[in-house]
Amino acid sequence: MVGAGLTGLFGVGLTTGEDGVMGRNDALTGMASVQKAFALLDAVAADERGLSAKEIAAALNMPLPSVYRLLKTLVESRHLVHLKEESRYALGYKLHALDASLHRQVGTPSAVARLMLELHSRGDAAAYYAVHRGDHIVVAHVVDSPARRRITPMGFGFNDAAHATAFGKILLAGMDPVQRRVFLARHGLPAITDNTISTLEDLELELDRVREGGIAVEREEFMIGSSCLGAPVRNAAGQIVGSVAVSLNAADFDQRSAKIAVLLRDTADKVGRALRATSVLPQRQ
Amino acid sequence: MVGAGLTGLFGVGLTTGEDGVMGRNDALTGMASVQKAFALLDAVAADERGLSAKEIAAALNMPLPSVYRLLKTLVESRHLVHLKEESRYALGYKLHALDASLHRQVGTPSAVARLMLELHSRGDAAAYYAVHRGDHIVVAHVVDSPARRRITPMGFGFNDAAHATAFGKILLAGMDPVQRRVFLARHGLPAITDNTISTLEDLELELDRVREGGIAVEREEFMIGSSCLGAPVRNAAGQIVGSVAVSLNAADFDQRSAKIAVLLRDTADKVGRALRATSVLPQRQ
DNA sequence: CGGTCATTCTCACAAGGCGAGAACCGAAGT
DNA sequence: ACTTCGGTTCTCGCCTTGTGAGAATGACCG
Secondary structure (H helix, E strand, O other): OOOHHHHOOOOOOOOOOOOOOOOOOOOOOOOHHHHHHHHHHHHHHHOOOOEOHHHHHHHOOOOHHHHHHHHHHHHHOOOEEEEHHHOEEEEOOHHHHHHHHHHHHHOOOHHHHHHHHHHHHHHOOEEEEEEEEOOEEEEEEEEOOOOOOOOOOOOOEEEOOHHHOHHHHHHHHHOOHHHHHHHHHHHOOOOOOOOOOOOHHHHHHHHHHHHHHOOEEEEOOOOOOEEEEEEEEEOOOOOEEEEEEEEEEHHHHHHHHHHHHHHHHHHHHHHHHHHHHOOOOOOOO | OOOHHHHOOOOOOOOOOOOOOOOOOOOOOOOHHHHHHHHHHHHHHHOOOOEOHHHHHHHOOOOHHHHHHHHHHHHHOOOEEEEHHHOEEEEOOHHHHHHHHHHHHHOOOHHHHHHHHHHHHHHOOEEEEEEEEOOEEEEEEEEOOOOOOOOOOOOOEEEOOHHHOHHHHHHHHHOOHHHHHHHHHHHOOOOOOOOOOOOHHHHHHHHHHHHHHOOEEEEOOOOOOEEEEEEEEEOOOOOEEEEEEEEEEHHHHHHHHHHHHHHHHHHHHHHHHHHHHOOOOOOOO
16 A cells, blocks of 8 residues: 555556456556656655655665666666765756756747746736647746746646636637547546636637637636736737736736736737747647 | 767667677666666657657667657656657656756755845846755756846756856865865866866865855856856855855956955855755755 | 665576567548 | 558567565674
8 A cells, every 4th residue: 555656657566466367457558667767756756855765665665676776777867866975866967958858849939938028027927828739738938026926836838727727718719629629528627716617618608709809818717816818829820829828816907907918919929920930830739 | 870879878789680799798787678768768858849759769779669669658657748740759748847856856945046036136147056966066046037147058957067167166165175086086177268277286276265265256267258256155064055156247247246245245144044044954065 | 893774786587678570540642 | 432651559479688585795883
């Protein structure tokens, strides 16, 4: 039972005896040792200060020699570091390099980053830039500041609550009906707050409003106390390839949404132009 | 010869024939499959847009089925994503999560982050916070802005040119002689620019000056056109556990170094106090 | 010098990774 | 509808290589 969360990743080999049948029920993907390596990374990442070899062995319940073998490999490749004086293993700097590459691949051209910075200061609000990537919707760039914090769970990366965010609504509104249906079928419409739109009919109506107004509104549908506005970024063909958004607290929202909407549309247009300029032709959906 | 850089990682199995003896000459660290998984990640990371399975197979020269097996595992663990519509594989969001954990582990308490932000704006310069981690010197936090760019290669993470940076000199000055000798033996004193201190004697003299003045100065020793100032952060026992620094362009440096030095000392003291407050007792060297 | 603890080594076993080839699948092309 | 083609998955023996108990090494503490 100990560490079931982690060892569960393997699906076999725990209770090493296990005599029973346990036929081919394991829909497990191969590369057991690779999976273990990543499970180890996760285990180390989970602790604020890193783990000792013994702790890792316990967490993943593997024998110590195996843990050391993995550790050696991971340290050598700089995905882990060995803090010798405290005999602890912690995450290595290679992971930072990989994250930097990830950011490069998700790709916010510097011109767009500048525009978002401008949006942040002129709009006096946390600013977001979201795009399609594969069949996901991802937040590619965020600009916030201590004074204007972003909505915390809405940082860089994959986002699966498109129906409850302004940028998500923009991108959904731009998808063709089939894709949208597939997308929504995969993600469902979980009710994040009491205000979250959670039926397909309501969502389609909302998306119609978005298409008409050219602006997406989200009122405490993702987080109570925060509301967002978003505008579409279009490629040369007029397809929606991205979205620019800001988040405001509920009070600000009522006072400033009109002005913000103008600013957003302006920014979104400029971003579109910037994208067309940098031949980084953004993938259509 | 193709892709030698990557395949070289394995050290075997390239030219698949290879008949010869090929005894136990490989001082290779174990876990071949794990190494391959990470080599694959690197290969994918290297390309701006990600790679197709076939391209990966070519880059690593492995047979296709093996590549697909690895890909499946990595996609499943979210370290890669499969961009189906372009049949490409690119880096996944798990890498961002790992990097976030790395930042947590390197650990800049938010109080310190605030102080650095303040240093950045009051000093009108890019600000750095560096600490010991294991037997490395790492930049734990950087605050810069379009107006006051950091020195580009000096971002978050492991830094191996301590002798050519202000924060490096501070931390070196605080190490005990034995550790310092070991550290310098490992890293050497590469001449990054014409001004880099590159003999042990000169460096020791410089470190004496640092200890006397309580400030480290670096004048275009790391990058022509940029100079830095650094001050020590001490723990309750008075040991140097970190360093606060700023970079300036050469012109600014001459005009403003006196004022900046005062500001730096002040910030470093406050950081020290903040660290003592948050019981995140920083590891001594 | 007798503990404990972290790390590495040894070695025989067999799990599991390997790779050629074929099969499958969906998307054009004709 | 038939074919072609590229991408992806499956099959199936071979044998590399990962495995784990246990012992050895070595640093450090008392």
